[in-house]
Amino acid sequence: MKHLHTLGFLAFAAWLVAVPVMAGNEYELRLFMLFLIYGVIAVGLNVLVGLTGLVSLGQAGLFALGSYTGAILATRAGFDMISASLAAAVVAGLFGVLLAYPTVRVRGVYLAVVTIAFGIIVENVAIEWQSLTGGTTGITSIPAPNAFGWRLSGYAFYGVLAVTLFLATLATHNLKTSRFGRAMLAVSQSETAARALGIDATGVRTLAFVVAAVTAGLAGTFYAFLNAYISPDIFTFSDSVRFLLMVILGGAATTFGPVLGAYLLTYLPELLQQFALWQKFAYGALLLLVMFALPKGILGTLAGLVKRFRPTARAVSIVGAVPAEESLRQPDKALAAELVARGLTVRFGGLTALSNASVRVKGGEVHALIGPNGAGKSTFVNTISGFYRPAEGDCELDGVTLTGLKSHQIARVGLSRTFQNTELFGEMTVLENVIAGYQRRLTYSVVDAVLRTPRMRREEAEARRVAIGLLAFVGLEDYANEAARFLPFGLQRRLEIARALAAKPRLLLLDEPAAGLTTQEIDDLEAVIRRIASLGISVLLIEHHVDLIMAVADTVTVLDYGQVIASDTPSVVQDDPKVIEAYFGTSLHGAEGEKVA
Amino acid sequence: MTTFLQYTLSGLAIGGIYALVALGFHIMWSAAKAVNFAHGDTLMIGAVLAVIGIDVGLPLWLACLLAIVAGGVFGVLLERFAVRPFLGGATSIGWMLTTIAVGIMIESLATMQFGGFSRALPSPGVAQAVHIFGAGVYPQELLIPVVALIAMAGLKLMQKRTLIGRAMQAVAHDKRAAALVGIDVDRIVAFSFGLSALFGAAAGVLVAPVIQASATMGALIGLKGFAVAIIGGITSAPGVVIAGLAFGVMEKFVEGYISTAAREIIGFSVMILVLLAFPQGLFGKKEVMKV
Numbered sequence: 001m002k003h004l005h006t007l008g009f010l011a012f013a014a015w016l017v018a019v020p021v022m023a024g025n026e027y028e029l030r031l032f033m034l035f036l037i038y039g040v041i042a043v044g045l046n047v048l049v050g051l052t053g054l055v056s057l058g059q060a061g062l063f064a065l066g067s068y069t070g071a072i073l074a075t076r077a078g079f080d081m082i083s084a085s086l087a088a089a090v091v092a093g094l095f096g097v098l099l100a101y102p103t104v105r106v107r108g109v110y111l112a113v114v115t116i117a118f119g120i121i122v123e124n125v126a127i128e129w130q131s132l133t134g135g136t137t138g139i140t141s142i143p144a145p146n147a148f149g150w151r152l153s154g155y156a157f158y159g160v161l162a163v164t165l166f167l168a169t170l171a172t173h174n175l176k177t178s179r180f181g182r183a184m185l186a187v188s189q190s191e192t193a194a195r196a197l198g199i200d201a202t203g204v205r206t207l208a209f210v211v212a213a214v215t216a217g218l219a220g221t222f223y224a225f226l227n228a229y230i231s232p233d234i235f236t237f238s239d240s241v242r243f244l245l246m247v248i249l250g251g252a253a254t255t256f257g258p259v260l261g262a263y264l265l266t267y268l269p270e271l272l273q274q275f276a277l278w279q280k281f282a283y284g285a286l287l288l289l290v291m292f293a294l295p296k297g298i299l300g301t302l303a304g305l306v307k308r309f310r311p312t313a314r315a316v317s318i319v320g321a322v323p324a325e326e327s328l329r330q331p332d333k334a335l336a337a338e339l340v341a342r343g344l345t346v347r348f349g350g351l352t353a354l355s356n357a358s359v360r361v362k363g364g365e366v367h368a369l370i371g372p373n374g375a376g377k378s379t380f381v382n383t384i385s386g387f388y389r390p391a392e393g394d395c396e397l398d399g400v401t402l403t404g405l406k407s408h409q410i411a412r413v414g415l416s417r418t419f420q421n422t423e424l425f426g427e428m429t430v431l432e433n434v435i436a437g438y439q440r441r442l443t444y445s446v447v448d449a450v451l452r453t454p455r456m457r458r459e460e461a462e463a464r465r466v467a468i469g470l471l472a473f474v475g476l477e478d479y480a481n482e483a484a485r486f487l488p489f490g491l492q493r494r495l496e497i498a499r500a501l502a503a504k505p506r507l508l509l510l511d512e513p514a515a516g517l518t519t520q521e522i523d524d525l526e527a528v529i530r531r532i533a534s535l536g537i538s539v540l541l542i543e544h545h546v547d548l549i550m551a552v553a554d555t556v557t558v559l560d561y562g563q564v565i566a567s568d569t570p571s572v573v574q575d576d577p578k579v580i581e582a583y584f585g586t587s588l589h590g591a592e593g594e595k596v597a
Numbered sequence: 598m599t600t601f602l603q604y605t606l607s608g609l610a611i612g613g614i615y616a617l618v619a620l621g622f623h624i625m626w627s628a629a630k631a632v633n634f635a636h637g638d639t640l641m642i643g644a645v646l647a648v649i650g651i652d653v654g655l656p657l658w659l660a661c662l663l664a665i666v667a668g669g670v671f672g673v674l675l676e677r678f679a680v681r682p683f684l685g686g687a688t689s690i691g692w693m694l695t696t697i698a699v700g701i702m703i704e705s706l707a708t709m710q711f712g713g714f715s716r717a718l719p720s721p722g723v724a725q726a727v728h729i730f731g732a733g734v735y736p737q738e739l740l741i742p743v744v745a746l747i748a749m750a751g752l753k754l755m756q757k758r759t760l761i762g763r764a765m766q767a768v769a770h771d772k773r774a775a776a777l778v779g780i781d782v783d784r785i786v787a788f789s790f791g792l793s794a795l796f797g798a799a800a801g802v803l804v805a806p807v808i809q810a811s812a813t814m815g816a817l818i819g820l821k822g823f824a825v826a827i828i829g830g831i832t833s834a835p836g837v838v839i840a841g842l843a844f845g846v847m848e849k850f851v852e853g854y855i856s857t858a859a860r861e862i863i864g865f866s867v868m869i870l871v872l873l874a875f876p877q878g879l880f881g882k883k884e885v886m887k888v
Contacts, residue, residue, distance in 0.1 A: 053688030057697070102873035109689050110872070112634070113823045117865035120820075124858040189687050237816070241701065248694065277709055284701030291695050292682075426687075 004306075008256055009170065016162040026154030033226055035266035036161040037219045042246040042258035043165070043172045044215025049244065050253030051181055052208040053188035054108050058099075058115025059243040061122040062213050064235035066092050066220020068126060071139045071230055074221075080146045081160075085221035092217025093210050100209035105202040111209070119240060126232040138231025145225045161222060165259070168215055171450045173255045175211070178449035178456065179442040184208050185253075186425050186436045193423035196385060197503055198411035198440035207446075241283060249290050251297030260298060316431060316468055316480035324473035327466045328501060330536030336364035337414060337506035337538050339384070343393035346379050346562075353379040355562040356393070361507065361555075366529060366539045368549045368570075371559035372583060377542045378420060380559065381511050385417050386410040397507060412440055416505030418496040420512045420542075426485030430476055430495055433484050434467035437502030470498040474528060490521045497528065507538045514545040526551050550574075558582065599731035604849040606729070610738035610807060612845020613745040614640075617800035618822025619829065619837035620748060621793030626831045627769035628789035631684060631692050633675055635700030637819015639794045642703070643668045643801025644810035645711050648718050657720065665798045672794020675699060676787050684786075700816075707812035715809035723806045737806050742842055744803060748796060749838045765789060824868040830881020840879060 023029050041059055048054050069088040073079040079087065095118075103114045126133045133139065145152040145160070152160065175181050183204045186194040191201050224230050242265055250261025272279045294301055330336055339361040346354040354376040361367040371377050382388045384395050386407030394403040402410050416437075425433050442463060448456040471477045474494040479487060484495060493513055500508060510529070514522050522545060529552050533539050543549055549556060550570050557567040560582040566573050573579055618640060625632040633639070643664045650660025679699055683691025717723075722737025755762035767775040768785045776782050800818075801810075808814070821844070829840030844864065852860040877883050 049690065053690055055690055055693050099869070102869060102876070106872065106876040109632070109693070110827060112693055113820065113827065114869060114872070116820055117824060117868060120817075120861050121865050124861045128856065128858040128862070238701075241697065244694070252690075277705070281702050281705040281709075284698045284705065287694055287698035288679075288702070291691065291698065295691070 020158050029158050033161050035263050036165045037222050039165045039259050039262040040168050040219040041216050041243050042262040043168050044212045046247045046258040048208045048212040049247050051184035052205050055112045056115040057112050057240045058119040059216050060235040060239035061119030062092050062216035063220045064122050066217030067224040067230050070221025071142050071224040075141050081225050082147045085218050088221040089214045089218040093214040096210040096213025100206040104205040123232050140229050142228045174450050174452050189425040190423045195407040196417050198408050200408045245287050251299035254299040257297050257299040312481050314481050315478040318472045318477050321468035322465045324469050328535045336536045337398050338363045339397050341395035344390045345392040346390050357564050359557050361540050365554040366533050366552050368541045368553035368556045375559040376562040414506035416500035416503045417509035418500050422492045424484040429481050431480040434498050434502045435463050437499035438463040474498045490517050509540045511542050514548050603732040604853050606734045608846030608849035609742040612842035613741035614800045614804045615822050615825045616745040616838040616841025617796050619825040619841050621796045622826040623837050624789050624793045628786045634696040637815035638700045638703045639668045639797035640801035641815030643798030644805035647802045648716050648810045661802045668798020669791050669795040673791040676790035711812050715811035717809045718805035720806035741803050749834050828871045830878025832882050833880040836880025
């Protein structure tokens, strides 16, 4: 796949060089240049749509914003095309933050609505603010393309556009294969798990939208110079749909898909012109057709076929991997993390799920939390990991107060968790899942990612070595390149543990890790938990399975009706009359054949 | 004073339309955590079909009734064929794009059939304006906000008193649990989309005499309906109705004192500002993320 991409970029460059050589004159290039501009918008939009799974229906608005910014700077302030386009990109990016941040933290769906509305705002501001924008007549006196005081010939302008599209495609490809792209994919596949791994979902989505906004702004200025004239009615909602269709048709999340889509949809309207009235209908029909017949788009479908006929090896070599013992070991076992929860109370409406519960997980111990169904175990877990807010009480990890922090911030303090109903990133490979767990330990910047600097490569290589070591630790190295959703259930549970460990937690929270496992698998799990604890990682284990608890737990805390009714060593708790009562009612009669817990 | 009253009354009329549309978004969102992005076109279908019904000689009441029923059928079909196939997915891209695609197709079909021009639906409600302290309004305009309030109250009553209403609330709360107690979740979702579409088409029939019916009338009203749902809080039926009425009144004042362009700029900016300050809308509740 990697070589395919290199080949793709070479072919792409060759094509961009060949087109003007083949063209008879500068004018023939015009339509192709329009495609280059649309291509820039499409590759940027692909980051939003393909990676984060969000939809913007306001790219035409951002495109218009970029056009107007560039045109006004060029006509009023004497900017050349290059500086005007960069300024337009910055302005569009700022509006991107303004639009995305309030929106994506609530519901992703809102982004589509807010962006359509933004398109309408831009259009009306352009009409209304006549002194700046020329109102409905628009801006007519846009100078010929120029750079650094030189007037650009048609071919030189072509060169600028071709280089821009090539670099934009390369930059988004690099972003996709970096920690940022991985975070985007993770958030779109399971926001819950992503947050638990320390990924700031709102930040990641905002970043994706800003990328889409910046490219649209950049393309806008180029468009203003190509057209030499802009007015409010050039930028319509249909254009926004067309930009989106470019991404989907070509193949969302693929590197070259949006370029292909932009090419097809630049030339298609020329062919459809004879069906004037049906043209709009055709866009709708095409979109519908693609969604049902080709949901992965042209290149996405092709990539799927390639994978099917030439599957990559499922296993990965563990040569050079960093053994888990080495990557996980805490510096000093005596300093293992201590979790203290004091008087936690959580209410859902009238129901008190957790009532004044205090639990202390001592450093380096395996602490089991048990209780009948509905006792409040999951509520407890979700409260300390930041998914629920307690009405009263607080908890801290080694003196750092967790209450009030968001779940991704809590993860960064050093708490990792697994989920009762596994929350894997299903479309990612097993190895990628674990690398996603390593996410918060990667520190390179967006610039490093786009330029693939040595720092980025070094950190990524280290992440991969650690991840492979962790796969070996849980015995999954033979499945490394399999998509996570194809793993059998028992292995999915193990993968979740490996992923949680990749964050190098100081406290690992296992939410019913034995549920649904076979006896053999539970024995393996027991061994894994022991090895984790021996590395100095404190473990909080929520479990029903008595044998497992008796075998691994140092301390057992029992919850019933949201209250802590016992907390001691397993053997003491087992004989505690209150615990027996909680499980079996007042007497032991009728409890034959069952064990406590 | 007269101007003030005039703007308020006409604002409540258009606001009632936004409220009805937003109520539809609320119902769909509650049932499916998905909505029909062609919901504005449901309104257009109601308005345009009513006008066509009059053209072919149907009495007004029958034309309106058939138009509303057709809108409802459209909603149910759309849910079945464009929304349901994509409901299980991790992202919302699927149903968003299919419903948008259907909206585009319906709108361009309507443009071809109905023509690119606007026509008013004749109605006794606009035969003669009534004057209230000097402000002239049509009875039809006074009727619209009343219908919106009745629709909301009816919805609340249905959710409290009827089996299907309670099932809708159960599905909104937890789909899986609802299915486990024997509720046919698919049917409730289909019913919810149908009901929303009835509200939407009824809004179209109600507004067609006041503003004119055209093939393109749905897009902007639909968008504003969603904006109102965001402002009021998509999880709250009374919230979206109050926000709808208020939004309509605000629009009329901005339009009257500044301009039509300013109306759109200010209206949608208010939506973004509300979202910034009240992520769940003014009256909405946060949906608990089930882990």
